[in-house]
Amino acid sequence: MNGRIVEEGKSKVVKVLPKRQICFDGQATLLKNDGTITHMHNLNVGDNILVAYYSPKNELLVKYSPVLAIDVYQHYNEKYPTEYLELHTTSKSTTQQLRITPTHHYW
Structure with missing residues (x-):
C-alpha cells in the first residue's frame, strides 16, 4: 500500500495513510474571468478561473468555472x-x- 507511516508501536504495527493527490504547487498561475492572472495560493472559493476538460465526444473544451473548494x-x-x-x-x-x-494530467 502506498502511503506514509503516521504511527509505529512497539509491536511494529504500522498505520499508513494513502498518499494525498496534490497536483499543483501554490505558485501556479491562473486566468480569472475578470482578466487578471493570479497565483493558485491567492484563489478564493467562488473565483471563476479558466479550466480545460474533455467533452463526452473527446473534444478538448475550455470555459470559466467557479472554485468550489480550496485544499488548505x-x-x-x-x-x-x-x-x-x-x-x-x-x-x-x-x-x-x-x-x-507526476500523476497530474496536462495538455
Whole structure:
C-alpha cells in the first residue's frame, strides 16, 4: 500500500495513510474571468478561473468555472515533501514554469 507511516508501536504495527493527490504547487498561475492572472495560493472559493476538460465526444473544451473548494493542506512538509515535475514553456521573450505532481494530467 502506498502511503506514509503516521504511527509505529512497539509491536511494529504500522498505520499508513494513502498518499494525498496534490497536483499543483501554490505558485501556479491562473486566468480569472475578470482578466487578471493570479497565483493558485491567492484563489478564493467562488473565483471563476479558466479550466480545460474533455467533452463526452473527446473534444478538448475550455470555459470559466467557479472554485468550489480550496485544499488548505497544500503546504510544504519537510518530513513528507511532495515531488513535483517542472515544465518550462517559452513564448516570445518570456519563459513560464509549471510545477505539477507526476500523476497530474496536462495538455
